[in-house]
Amino acid sequence: MGGDWQELAQAAVIGLLFSFLVAKLISTVIAFKEDNLRITRSPPTSPATPAAAAPPPATSLEGHGDASDEDDDVSDSDWEGVESTELDEEFSAASAFVAASAASGTSVPEQAQLNLYGLYKIATEGPCTAPQPSALKLKARAKWNAWNKLGAMPTEEAMQKYITVVDELFPNWSMGSITKKKDEDNTVSASSSKGPMGPVFSSLMYEDDDQGNESELGDIHVSAREGAIDDITKHLAAGVEVNMRDSEGRTPLHWAVDRGHLNSVEILVSANADVNAQDNEGQTALHYAVLCEREDIAELLVKHHADVQIKDEDGNTARELCPSSWSFMNLAN
Amino acid sequence: MAAPNKDAAAASASDPAAEEDTSIEALARRVQEHMTLSSNPSARRHKFWETQPVGQFRDAGDASLSDGAIEPPTPLSEVRADPYPLPSAFEWFTCDLDDDSLLSDLYSLLAHNYVEDDENMFRFNYSPAFLRWALRPPSFFRSWHIGVRAKESKKLVAFISGVPARIRARDAVVRMAEINFLCVHKKLRSKRLAPVLIREVTRRVHQENIWQAAYTAGVVLPTPITTCRYWHRSLNPKKLIDVGFSRLGPRMTMSRTVRLYKLPDAPLTPGFRQMELRDVAAVTRLLRAYLAKFVVAPDFDEMDVEHWLLPQEDVVESYLVESPETHEVTDFCSFYTLPSSVLNNANYATLKAAYSYYNVSTKTPLQQLMNDALIVAKQKNYDVFNALDVMENESLLKELKFGPGDGQLHYYLYNYRIRNGIKPSELGLVLL
Numbered sequence: 001m002g003g004d005w006q007e008l009a010q011a012a013v014i015g016l017l018f019s020f021l022v023a024k025l026i027s028t029v030i031a032f033k034e035d036n037l038r039i040t041r042s043p044p045t046s047p048a049t050p051a052a053a054a055p056p057p058a059t060s061l062e063g064h065g066d067a068s069d070e071d072d073d074v075s076d077s078d079w080e081g082v083e084s085t086e087l088d089e090e091f092s093a094a095s096a097f098v099a100a101s102a103a104s105g106t107s108v109p110e111q112a113q114l115n116l117y118g119l120y121k122i123a124t125e126g127p128c129t130a131p132q133p134s135a136l137k138l139k140a141r142a143k144w145n146a147w148n149k150l151g152a153m154p155t156e157e158a159m160q161k162y163i164t165v166v167d168e169l170f171p172n173w174s175m176g177s178i179t180k181k182k183d184e185d186n187t188v189s190a191s192s193s194k195g196p197m198g199p200v201f202s203s204l205m206y207e208d209d210d211q212g213n214e215s216e217l218g219d220i221h222v223s224a225r226e227g228a229i230d231d232i233t234k235h236l237a238a239g240v241e242v243n244m245r246d247s248e249g250r251t252p253l254h255w256a257v258d259r260g261h262l263n264s265v266e267i268l269v270s271a272n273a274d275v276n277a278q279d280n281e282g283q284t285a286l287h288y289a290v291l292c293e294r295e296d297i298a299e300l301l302v303k304h305h306a307d308v309q310i311k312d313e314d315g316n317t318a319r320e321l322c323p324s325s326w327s328f329m330n331l332a333n
Numbered sequence: 334m335a336a337p338n339k340d341a342a343a344a345s346a347s348d349p350a351a352e353e354d355t356s357i358e359a360l361a362r363r364v365q366e367h368m369t370l371s372s373n374p375s376a377r378r379h380k381f382w383e384t385q386p387v388g389q390f391r392d393a394g395d396a397s398l399s400d401g402a403i404e405p406p407t408p409l410s411e412v413r414a415d416p417y418p419l420p421s422a423f424e425w426f427t428c429d430l431d432d433d434s435l436l437s438d439l440y441s442l443l444a445h446n447y448v449e450d451d452e453n454m455f456r457f458n459y460s461p462a463f464l465r466w467a468l469r470p471p472s473f474f475r476s477w478h479i480g481v482r483a484k485e486s487k488k489l490v491a492f493i494s495g496v497p498a499r500i501r502a503r504d505a506v507v508r509m510a511e512i513n514f515l516c517v518h519k520k521l522r523s524k525r526l527a528p529v530l531i532r533e534v535t536r537r538v539h540q541e542n543i544w545q546a547a548y549t550a551g552v553v554l555p556t557p558i559t560t561c562r563y564w565h566r567s568l569n570p571k572k573l574i575d576v577g578f579s580r581l582g583p584r585m586t587m588s589r590t591v592r593l594y595k596l597p598d599a600p601l602t603p604g605f606r607q608m609e610l611r612d613v614a615a616v617t618r619l620l621r622a623y624l625a626k627f628v629v630a631p632d633f634d635e636m637d638v639e640h641w642l643l644p645q646e647d648v649v650e651s652y653l654v655e656s657p658e659t660h661e662v663t664d665f666c667s668f669y670t671l672p673s674s675v676l677n678n679a680n681y682a683t684l685k686a687a688y689s690y691y692n693v694s695t696k697t698p699l700q701q702l703m704n705d706a707l708i709v710a711k712q713k714n715y716d717v718f719n720a721l722d723v724m725e726n727e728s729l730l731k732e733l734k735f736g737p738g739d740g741q742l743h744y745y746l747y748n749y750r751i752r753n754g755i756k757p758s759e760l761g762l763v764l765l
Binding site: 196197198199200201202203204205206207215217225250254255258259260283287288291292293 | 447448449450454455456457512513514515516527531548549550551552554562563565567571573577578579580583584586587588591592673719736737738739740741742764765
């Protein structure tokens, strides 16, 4: 008796399980069909558009022939999607931000996610006309509800609300996207390098130390190059030789002059740096000052008895190389 | 053209809550996206240009398409008679550049709103004299100098222009418009004026029974005939470094850089002198013979040469080599002057740049000729000498200490197909 009862219960459980599986199978098959249908019936430009949804506004230019012959009904809508509005751009920046943060695993409350989903669909595809997903597909159903409940909300309003939600979730989101937004601005406007047409402003590409220059600098040379007077003083106090040479025979004074750091030059000179030290090419700090047109520094060096007559390996003296207006060079020596 | 691409946004990003959306639809979409992106990184959608008779990305490799016009001309009677409508606060306005005050309006629109570099450190500053030169070549059309102004204030807020040119593409000489100086005031970026300007200039070009055009852009649009790179030769390296046009490596000295770019005080080639009016015929002969080597090049006659190449102070400089013995003109070089405003620099307001224009060498080696061009440019206080890698330029750039620039310039033809494009060295056309 007890055994029968058990058997019956077992059969009932198995039957239930079986029928659930069948139901699940059927719903899967139906969903699969829907998907197929969607693929075939979606316009190629936006495969995500459900079968009967209105095409996104941006595609209104599609199918026009040569636009310049399309004369009769040129209206403002003709420019939809050609140039974007600020709202378009902010919306697309916001949605890109959301996608990026979703990809990086930032957690967003379920309700906000659904909210964003619905607004995104309205903004990009318009009102929901997709069939309601089966109640068994919980997540899909929730998403559909989020979209459907917004009814016929206008695109602009959806974009605006989307941005508002993102603003609330991530108050600083736009900070990170400023560079990106700038790039987009550039693409849109005619008034920057990436304008729709016209010339390009190009500047020299930075090639990392490309001149085959493998010179090795000591710390004091680097400090002199950067004009870091405190560091220079520290190095000198620690006993670093003031006329220490780098691999090209340059002293800290050469570097300070080269980069135009008057204060550093003063400190080095008053620490008894050799104003007439020549680098491996025979050039003195004064040669550097002349070539780099650093008149104040040249004058300071001359005042500290820099020799204007020293020849570099090309046979040039600082006096010969300097502009004629530098009278202090002629008075010297 | 820059519409934030909604498909792309949906793809890269996709709906925030759609992780489980692994349906076939999403999969297909992803595959499709991946294919377009990987096969052509520039295959962003171009909703405007896809409606235009220009080479489309999808045509690449389609052997059934032939070179030449993409669309036949339409009868003139079918060209739209009225200007395209503008947003209601604006009106069309033809800029008569004879009028100094209108020229100065155009100058200041461009000086404040035209092309900048990516970091917004420099902005082109075409001089008024340059604009007059660039916009009024032989048989120019005044109606192609198209302004948009605010109805109320009469302030010029946008501009686009075309000038007529005969351009040879392979064996066919085609009347074209060279489109340039498209500029929309910075405050009106969201007003969607650029496409309407492009359509309006197209309409006015069609009205003159011209159906092709040439233009350049810094962005990839459907579809470049070639992509060139700018190269830069420092003439005043210290200033270029100070204004941020170039940079000094941490182990490089300014003094060595200055010495590296030093040039002789005077041109080296005997008989090197400025071009004069009497040289027009000889220069035209040289130029026509030389430009015939290239796949796409202008078809210059003497009138064109007189306009485009006769020297004008701070606009265009031309030099030639006249043999001291035979007095024959054997070589020619030229560059135009395009300064840029240096934005936000305490010491300098302007960068003076020379842009290599047309050069022909028959006796003097091209490299020596260009070196002399660098020398005269340095004498005339230019800060930098720029050149594209078009024509034979590439052969001399490195030797003459040009460095590669960060700017790429794409060349386009409107309603003219050149299948498979050409190499920069096959291009003999320089647009200003």
